[in-house]
Amino acid sequence: MKKGEQLPLHSLSIKEGETSPPKRYNSGSLILTMENAGQFIEDEELRAQIKGSGIGTSATRAEILKKLVTIEYLALNKKTQTITPTLMGEMIYDVVSDSIRPLLNPALTASWEKGLTGVAEGTITSGEYMDKLDDFVRRRTNIVKQLHNQSILYQQFDAIAGFYQKKETAPAVKKAGTAKKRTEKKENAEG
DSSP: OOTTOOOOOOOOOOOOOOOOOOOOOBHHHHHHHHHTGGGGOOOHHHHHHHTTTOSSOTTTHHHHHHHHHHTTSEEEOTTTOBEEEOHHHHHHHHHHHHHOGGGGOHHHHHHHHHHHHHHHHTSSOHHHHHHHHHHHHHHHHHHHHHHOOHHHHHHHHHHHHTTSOHHHHHHHHHHHHHHHHHHHHHHHHHO
8 A cells, every 4th residue: 555545445334332431540550650740741851851750759659649548639449449539639620720720730840850950960050940930839829819710610519519429528518618608708798
């Protein structure tokens, strides 16, 4: 077969089906994904920066995962080791996604690692690195302060809350409901 060559068509058929979602992470596959986070980075220089190191260190990845389970952002099925987000975990993800999206991108970790490498190699000073980091945090904090996106976040919470069992949502719903009432009172007082 050569490029541009036409092939005869004998028949066509439509096959109906459904795609299946990707398999859930288990503790081992999630730790491996953290280690190989560079595969999700498009910029080759940044990808190379965290190749072989990824997110966290080999000593801290399991502890990061354990902490996320302990604070109930993730649920770990002890039998299958399958990891699923909790309602609170999804809420945190939505807040970060809608407010400071770069925190969800491993390229940010890679750029910070690149800066630290520059400090270690003497191409920039620690003061220059900290100034850049401080500027990033200050700019992002100011952006978040100006978003006024609470109503969108409440809508997202309401949309996902129905997918969780009552026993799990009860404490989160109470907390979110109380926060919503305080926000509404504050907005009414200001308006």
